[in-house]
Amino acid sequence: MKPHKILPALLAAVAAPAFAASAEQCTALKNAKIADTQITKAEWSADGSVGADRMSALTGGAAQAQKAGAHCVVEGEIGARTGVDGKHYGTKFQLRLPAQWNGRFLFQGGGGVDGFVAPAVGSVPVRSSTATPALMRGYAVVSMDGGHPTPTPDFGADPDARLDFAYRSIGKTTAAAKELLYRMYRAAPKHSYFMGCSNGGREAMIAAQRYPQEFDGVIAANPGFRLSRAAVAEVWDTHQFMKIAPKNSAGQKILANALTQKDLDKVSRAVLKRCDAKDGLKDGVINAWESCDFKPESAGLGRAKTAVLKAVFGGAKNSKGQQIYSGWFYDTGISAEGWRSWKLGNSQTAKPDARNITLGEGSLKWYFMTPAVPDFDVAKFDFDRDTPKTYATGKINDATATDMSGFKVRGGRFIIATGISDPVFSAKDQRDWFRQMQRDTAGAEEFSRMFMVPGMTHCGGGQAFDDFDPLTALENWHDKGQAPERLTAKGKAFPGRSMPLCAYPKTAVYTGGDKNKAESFTCR
Incomplete structure (x- = not known):
């Protein structure tokens, strides 16, 4: 192709509505050769069924079974080994690849001490959110177990398992998932996001701080960033x-x-x-x-x-x-x-x-x-x-870095959403870290937003407007250049009402009109 025709061709490819994939392409992934990785499953889901997240209380994920469009389900294990304690270790993952891919990749964070592979659907990890999950939007979504097989902390006896849980499994899973994604669609993702709550929120912050070349969008909800x-x-x-x-x-x-x-x-x-x-x-x-x-x-x-x-x-x-x-x-x-x-x-x-x-x-x-x-x-x-x-x-574990210029420089976008009433990870600690990050990262206001949710406990719940959609806000920030200054929120605690969640340091102030509508509030 002549040089002057390359850019229009690339733009046309980016503008394409989706990358299509078939059942045959899916099952062929069972034979994919990826370093130190065993693919244990590559099956086509024609009806798009996705099981309930049995650990949703910790992840903020969907507690009910869901339906997505037709997609490929790939499962595998990276780095299988025997630990110093004689137990089996390795990072198990699940990757779901939609028949019609929108060009985006999402890493779904875990919860608790991990040790389980939740259904890779990419729900907004605030259990009260009614936002459409990423898989249903056309994303490729991956989840993983943090490098150990059970949701118990005894993996701490093995030094390598500690490192995997702290951060390494994120890098390993990202590399394997992107390789499988490319083999499926013959294209790299246009955008790579990480979204999680609780420990999954910590993992989201780790992704931005320690893998800035792999991710350009992060949503960290109620993150346990200073977990120790x-x-x-x-x-x-x-x-x-x-x-x-x-x-x-x-x-x-x-x-x-x-x-x-x-x-x-x-x-x-x-x-x-x-x-x-x-x-x-x-x-x-x-x-x-x-x-x-x-x-x-x-x-x-x-x-x-x-x-x-x-x-x-x-x-x-x-x-x-x-x-x-x-x-x-x-x-x-x-x-x-x-x-x-x-x-x-x-x-x-x-x-x-x-x-x-x-x-x-x-x-x-x-x-x-x-x-x-x-x-x-x-x-x-x-x-x-x-x-x-x-x-x-x-x-090794805490996501406390405050110079995030490496993430910012390649167009990264960073959103935090935290409940003021979170009983396990202090909103005050989160506020103070965010302030320090803004001081230590030049131009922080260009790439970062924090939304504090009054009344909300851990990953949803409480007397709160806890039904909101940060994923769409992230999409609009990348696609339309619209930095989110407010998220419109609802909540079961306040039926029939809506309220803006304002980008910190602004808060919602009533300025007149119908008290039940978000339009009656200004962010100041």
């Missing part, structure tokens, strides 16, 4: 609550009863009374969350419970009063089940079911502490002596 410190904070919370946990008839302390639902409702109402109207409208939503000056004493909980509440919301500290993990914003979501399920649980036995314990304790002992100490008694955790034992893992 949050693990220590979980223990701090439990220590505080156990100080006031009442005993049952057998003399056993019951964590879930440290603060009753009546207590939490009192706090939520008191926070609303103090801060609701600061955004110009008393409507059950604290949009002016940064200026909320709530005092816990006003909730009427009594001296002991108030002291514990202040200690928890003040954040984990060592004996010198130095901050180990960020404090938290007071917000309405403290009365939501999503808050209780992490901090306190509901168990009426001596065996707590709070996720801070059921997920947090094992992760701390097996993975975050170096070396692993499986028999460690977290009730005796010393915040001076034991906190430094998490630093080594933090260095």
